[in-house]
Amino acid sequence: MxxxxxxxxxxxxxxxxxxxxxxxxxxxxxxxxNVEWKEYPYGAEHYLETGETLPESALKELSQYDAIYMGSVxxxxxxxxxxxxxxxxxxxxxxxxxxxxxxxxLLPGVECPLREPGNIDFTVIRENTEDFYVGVGxxxxxxxxxxxxxxxxxxxNLKFDLDIESDSDEIAYQLGVISEEGAKRxxxxxxxxxxxxxDDRVTAVDKANVLSDIYGFWRQxxxxxxxxxxxxxxxxxxVDAATMxxxxxxxxxxxxxxxxxxxxxxxxxGAMIQGGLGLAPGGNINPEGTSMFEPIHGSAPxxxxxxxxxxxxxxWAGALLLDHLGEQKAKKRIVKAISQVLEExxxxxxxxxxxxxxxxxxxxxxxxxxxx
Amino acid sequence: MxxxxxxxxxxxxxxxxxxxxxxxxxxxxxxxxNVEWKEYPYGAEHYLETGETLPESALKELSQYDAIYMGSVxxxxxxxxxxxxxxxxxxxxxxxxxxxxxxxxLLPGVECPLREPGNIDFTVIRENTEDFYVGVGxxxxxxxxxxxxxxxxxxxNLKFDLDIESDSDEIAYQLGVISEEGAKRxxxxxxxxxxxxxDDRVTAVDKANVLSDIYGFWRQxxxxxxxxxxxxxxxxxxVDAATMxxxxxxxxxxxxxxxxxxxxxxxxxGAMIQGGLGLAPGGNINPEGTSMFEPIHGSAPxxxxxxxxxxxxxxWAGALLLDHLGEQKAKKRIVKAISQVLEExxxxxxxxxxxxxxxxxxxxxxxxxxxx
Ligand SMILES: CC(C)[C@H](C(=O)O)[C@@H](O)C(=O)O
Ligand SMILES: CC(C)[C@H](C(=O)O)[C@@H](O)C(=O)O
Numbered sequence: 076m077x078x079x080x081x082x083x084x085x086x087x088x089x090x091x092x093x094x095x096x097x098x099x100x101x102x103x104x105x106x107x108x109n110v111e112w113k114e115y116p117y118g119a120e121h122y123l124e125t126g127e128t129l130p131e132s133a134l135k136e137l138s139q140y141d142a143i144y145m146g147s148v149x150x151x152x153x154x155x156x157x158x159x160x161x162x163x164x165x166x167x168x169x170x171x172x173x174x175x176x177x178x179x180x181l182l183p184g185v186e187c188p189l190r191e192p193g194n195i196d197f198t199v200i201r202e203n204t205e206d207f208y209v210g211v212g213x214x215x216x217x218x219x220x221x222x223x224x225x226x227x228x229x230x231x232n233l234k235f236d237l238d239i240e241s242d243s244d245e246i247a248y249q250l251g252v253i254s255e256e257g258a259k260r261x262x263x264x265x266x267x268x269x270x271x272x273x274d275d276r277v278t279a280v281d282k283a284n285v286l287s288d289i290y291g292f293w294r295q296x297x298x299x300x301x302x303x304x305x306x307x308x309x310x311x312x313x314v315d316a317a318t319m320x321x322x323x324x325x326x327x328x329x330x331x332x333x334x335x336x337x338x339x340x341x342x343x344x345g346a347m348i349q350g351g352l353g354l355a356p357g358g359n360i361n362p363e364g365t366s367m368f369e370p371i372h373g374s375a376p377x378x379x380x381x382x383x384x385x386x387x388x389x390x391w392a393g394a395l396l397l398d399h400l401g402e403q404k405a406k407k408r409i410v411k412a413i414s415q416v417l418e419e420x421x422x423x424x425x426x427x428x429x430x431x432x433x434x435x436x437x438x439x440x441x442x443x444x445x446x447x
Numbered sequence: 448m449x450x451x452x453x454x455x456x457x458x459x460x461x462x463x464x465x466x467x468x469x470x471x472x473x474x475x476x477x478x479x480x481n482v483e484w485k486e487y488p489y490g491a492e493h494y495l496e497t498g499e500t501l502p503e504s505a506l507k508e509l510s511q512y513d514a515i516y517m518g519s520v521x522x523x524x525x526x527x528x529x530x531x532x533x534x535x536x537x538x539x540x541x542x543x544x545x546x547x548x549x550x551x552x553l554l555p556g557v558e559c560p561l562r563e564p565g566n567i568d569f570t571v572i573r574e575n576t577e578d579f580y581v582g583v584g585x586x587x588x589x590x591x592x593x594x595x596x597x598x599x600x601x602x603x604n605l606k607f608d609l610d611i612e613s614d615s616d617e618i619a620y621q622l623g624v625i626s627e628e629g630a631k632r633x634x635x636x637x638x639x640x641x642x643x644x645x646d647d648r649v650t651a652v653d654k655a656n657v658l659s660d661i662y663g664f665w666r667q668x669x670x671x672x673x674x675x676x677x678x679x680x681x682x683x684x685x686v687d688a689a690t691m692x693x694x695x696x697x698x699x700x701x702x703x704x705x706x707x708x709x710x711x712x713x714x715x716x717g718a719m720i721q722g723g724l725g726l727a728p729g730g731n732i733n734p735e736g737t738s739m740f741e742p743i744h745g746s747a748p749x750x751x752x753x754x755x756x757x758x759x760x761x762x763w764a765g766a767l768l769l770d771h772l773g774e775q776k777a778k779k780r781i782v783k784a785i786s787q788v789l790e791e792x793x794x795x796x797x798x799x800x801x802x803x804x805x806x807x808x809x810x811x812x813x814x815x816x817x818x819x
Contacts, residue, residue, distance in 0.1 A: 156656040164657070188694050190562045207623075212660025215605075231615030233587075238610070243603030245627045247664030251579075254618045282708070284528040285536070288584025292619030315715035318690060322560050322719045336654070340712060343687035347694045 076109040077400055080137055081144045084118040085158065086374025087384045087433075088146025094386035094437025095144065095393040098412075101441040102397065102405040112144075117162055119150030128161025134169050138365055142396045145369035146389065151376050160210070166367050167203050171229040172359035173257065174264050175201035175338060176395070177371060179325075179345035182354070184418035186428065189322060189348055197328035198272070199345055200265040201338025203359055204228060205257045206289075208335040212249035215239040230256055251289050253334065258296035264362070265332035266304045274329035276308045277301070280317045280337055293334060318344055346371055353385030353426040356392035358399065368396040382432045385424040387413055390440055412443035448481040449772055452509055453516045456490040457530070458746030459756045459805075460518025466758035466809025467516065467765040470784075473813040474769065474777040484516075489534055491522030500533025506541050510737055514768050517741040518761065523748050532582070538739050539575050543601040544731035545629065546636050547573035547710060548767070549743060551697075551717035554726070556790035558800065561694060561720055569700035570644070571717055572637040573710025575731055576600060577629045578661070580707040584621035587611040602628050623661050625706065630668035636734070637704035638676045646701035649673070649681045652689045652709055665706060690716055718743055725757030725798040728764035730771065740768040754804045757796040759785055762812055784815035 081096070083089040096112060103110045115137075117129050137143060143166065148158040166172070181187055181195035211224045224235040231254050262279075269277050279297045283290035294311060301309045312320070314337045320327060321344050333341065346355035352372035359367040370388030378384050394409035416422055422439045423429025431439075453468070455461040468484060475482045487509075489501050509515060515538065520530040538544070553559055553567035583596045596607040603626050634651075641649050651669045655662035666683060673681045684692070686709040692699060693716050705713065718727035724744035731739040742760030750756050766781035788794060794811045795801025803811075 156659055159656050160659075186562075188562055190558075190560055207658050210657075210659075212658070214660070214664065231613060231618065233615070233618065234612040236610035236612075238608035240606040240608075241603060243605070243626045243628065245664075246603065246605065247625050247661045249623045249658050249661035250620055251623075252618050252620045254615045256616065282711075284531050285582075285711075286579050286584070286621050286708075287528055287532075287582075288586070289619045289621035292586065292617075315712045318712055318716040319719040319724070322694065322716065323723075336658075339654075339657075340687045340690055344690040344694065344716070347691040351695070352691070 076111070078111045078113055078140065079142060079144055079396070080113045080115060080140050082115045082117055082146065082162070084146040084148040084374060085150045086147060086376040086379040088118065088148070088374055090382060090433050091370065091384065091386040091389040092144065092146040094433060095389040097437050098390045098409055098441045098444060099393045099397065101444045102408050105408065105445050106402065106405045108402065118148050119153050119158060122153060122158060122161070128158060129165050138170070140365055142399050143365065143367040144393065144396055145367050147370060147372065147374040149374040149376070164208065167359050168228065170361050170365040170367070171204060172361045172366055173202065173204045173261055174360040175203035176358040176360055177201060177342045177345065177355065179342070179349050181349045182414050182417050184420050185350035185354065187348060187350060192348065193326035195325045195348060197331060198268060199331045199333065199338060199342050200261060200268060201333055201342060202257065202261040202335050204230070205253050206335035207249060207251035209250065209252050211235065211252070212247065214245060214247045215241050216245050217241055217243060224250065226252065230254055253289055253293055255296060258293050259300055262297050262300040262332055265330055266300060266307055269307050269330040270304065272330065274307065276310065277330045277332060278310050278312055278328055280312045280314050280331055280333040280341065282314050282337070283311070284313060290334070297332070314341065317341055321345065321348055342371060351426050352388065353424065354387050354391070356388050356395055358392070358395040360399065366399055368392040368399070382434055383425055384433055385426050386433050386437050390437065408444050408447050409440070411447040412440045415447060416440055416443055448483070450483045450485055450512065451514060451516055452485045452487060452512050454487045454489055454518065454534070456518040456520040456746060457522045458519060458748040458751040460490065460520070460746055462754060462805050463742065463756065463758040463761040464516065464518040466805060467761040469809050470762045470781055470813045470816060471765045471769065473816045474780050477780065477817050478774065478777045480774065490520050491525050491530060494525060494530060494533070500530060501537050510542070512737055514771050515737065515739040516765065516768055517739050519742060519744065519746040521746040521748070536580065539731050540600065542733050542737040542739070543576060544733045544738055545574065545576045545633055546732040547575035548730040548732055549573060549714045549717065550728065551714070551721050553721045554786050554789050556792050557722035557726065559720060559722060564720065565698035567697045567720060569697070569703060570640060571703045571705065571710060571714050572633060572640060573705055573714060574629065574633040574707050576602070577625050578707035579621060579623035581622065581624050583607065583624070584619065586617060586619045587613050588617050589613055589615060596622065598624065602626055625661055625665050627668060630665050631672055634669050634672040634704055637702055638672060638679055641679050641702040642676065644702065647680055648701050649679055650684055650700055650703045651681060652684045652686050652703055652705040652713065654686050654709070655683070656685060662706070669704070686713065689713055693717065693720055714743060723798050724760065725796065726759050726763070728760050728767055730764065730767040732771065738771055740764040740771070754806055755797055756805055757798050758805050758809050762809065780816050780819050781812070783819040784812045787819060788812055788815055
């Protein structure tokens with residue numbers, strides 16, 4: 076018996092989460108365990124009514140759980156960044172979900188936008204709490220500007236007292252930070268993941284030739300950790316080149332480890348080469364704490380209420396969630412059910428070239444889960 | 448009569464530059480102007496012999512010219528970053544080449560890695576002197592660390608005195624900077640470019656929802672400049688989403704303006720969707736100073752001396768150079784010649800699926816230039 080907190084969120088969030096819940100319930104019934112949901116109202120509506128994004132009290136409550144199931148946040152009525160930072164990034168940071176695990180797998184039956192996709196099947200392990208996502212920056216004007224910037228995280232407390240001398244009218248700046256422990260723990264996770272998958276290679280993606288301070292440090296930590304895994308090769312790619320290889324030669328990749336910002340970019344590209352955002356799930360994992368599972372797409376406000384979008388990313392995220400809870404059999408059922416329904420190609424949502432509804436796709440997978 | 452300084456550089460650099468010169472000479476002869484070359488030896492060999500990358504004296508000399516023709520730098524014997532920063536980025540920064548202009552055009556006859564490419568024909572205007580390329584960062588240890596970081600640029604002098612309090616073992620950080628003038632001038636260039644091309648839209652690519660300090664500022668400046676161009680629409684894309692659209696719907700784009708680092712990433716992806724790095728030219732432009740034209744690919748050391756790689760990116764960069772010098776007719780001749788040779792498909796280098804040599808491709812285009 077598991078109690079799972081759910082944040083359906085905005086736009087299409089509630090619709091896709093419904094299908095995710097449906098499929099998880101079906102898998103649970105088949106594998107003989109129980110799931111109960113605890114719904115949380117956070118998102119645009121709640122913010123517009125109360126001014127709060129995700130209050131401390133809710134975070135405290137959520138911290139009792141192993142895994143949160145999340146739809147998507149973002150709403151045109153709210154300034155960009157507010158809900159993303161106040162809810163999505165807040166969960167990642169508060170719970171120190173330092174691994175953002177994003178499988179990139181082209182399933183059978185899915186049309187790939189690449190002419191010759193080959194066998195696309197890799198995992199991006201994106202660092203999820205540091206880098207340019209620390210949210211520290213500011214502005215300075217001609218003359219002297221003083222600024223104090225603070226970051227408070229599980230892993231460190233940092234205070235930057237900046238004393239800026241500028242002869243320019245106005246500048247804006249942004250700081251990225253990577254800590255030793257931050258780089259090491261996610262790299263360790265990536266090598267462990269590669270080991271479990273029997274991969275022979277980990278590719279680290281960065282831009283150490285230009286952003287040498289931060290990513291030179293990152294590379295050093297990767298080198299250090301790699302020594303603990305002599306049987307797994309590792310290599311370094313520059314992020315610009317990696318985006319090319321995603322298109323040209325994606326079958327090369329097995330396990331990728333990358334800092335937060337580049338991870339954000341290459342996993343959207345990864346989603347596209349696996350057939351689109353409608354198919355791309357993500358896990359935000361703290362192996363010792365509270366994790367969170369979500370589709371990697373946004374809230375698609377223009378399709379809200381249309382019962383139209385593809386729920387597979389969310390359903391797949393649900394499978395990752397069950398895996399995280401230790402329900403490997405249920406996870407496998409769901410992934411197999413998704414694969415089979417896609418391969419048969421009878422039920423297709425609009426992004427896959429069909430006109431099946433969100434619900435219809437969810438129903439089909441929930442049903443299939445029982446007999447795979 | 449033009450005197451043009453040339454830096455062939457490393458790896459395949461000398462081979463591709465030879466073809467570029469050949470084609471420029473052919474276009475010059477046909478259009479009745481003269482070109483003389485002034486060769487500079489900078490690159491790995493020179494660095495290994497003398498320890499200098501690009502000395503101040505050379506920069507002074509180069510500053511007398513309107514346009515430099517560049518091959519590529521980078522060599523496995525030299526630590527990554529040294530030549531890139533010491534030569535390539537040095538030229539961009541020293542000469543304040545604030546526009547990195549990168550056309551992304553799928554030419555007829557070129558096989559695109561995308562299944563349904565549509566009409567790919569847009570320009571990325573990448574800011575080329577600021578953002579995370581300012582090269583400012585460092586490390587800090589537990590306790591108190593003091594650091595002074597300075598940036599000296601045409602546009603501004605900045606001094607950051609950092610006083611860092613940390614409770615983490617070790618961290619590394621990196622700073623990005625965008626100045627008001629820096630954002631405005633490149634945006635103006637992008638809108639002017641859109642106007643010239645009769646585009647109806649400029650797309651600005653950033654990540655303002657997360658790196659809000661630096662890119663919130665960037666967006667403001669874009670909004671301000673856009674008011675001077677009421678007849679051109681503008682829109683904002685997040686960089687992660689942009690990489691998806693490059694694959695899914697590249698015909699949407701017309702003129703893109705983007706900060707340095709994201710520009711680096713999306714133009715490599717852009718090169719791939721236009722048929723590969725062998726076809727992608729770039730101009731590093733200071734409209735009032737010394738500009739530099741180059742292929743956007745690297746020095747491909749493993750192919751050095753093989754007379755194998757595709758010289759088209761470099762030849763096309765030569766066309767952009769002539770355009771910059773005011774030789775529009777010669778430029779058009781070269782671009783047409785490239786297009787025709789590609790469309791006929793009789794001469795193909797290995798990257799295009801053939802086995803023609805670098806020289807053969809160069810000869811064919813140089814010949815064609817005379818009769819287009
Ligand atoms: C919505 C946004 C803050 C988020 C990110 O940048 O991480 C999203 O793009 C993602 O990849 O989950
Ligand atoms: C070689 C490197 C420094 C350079 C860059 O990052 O700008 C290259 O990738 C480019 O795009 O011209």
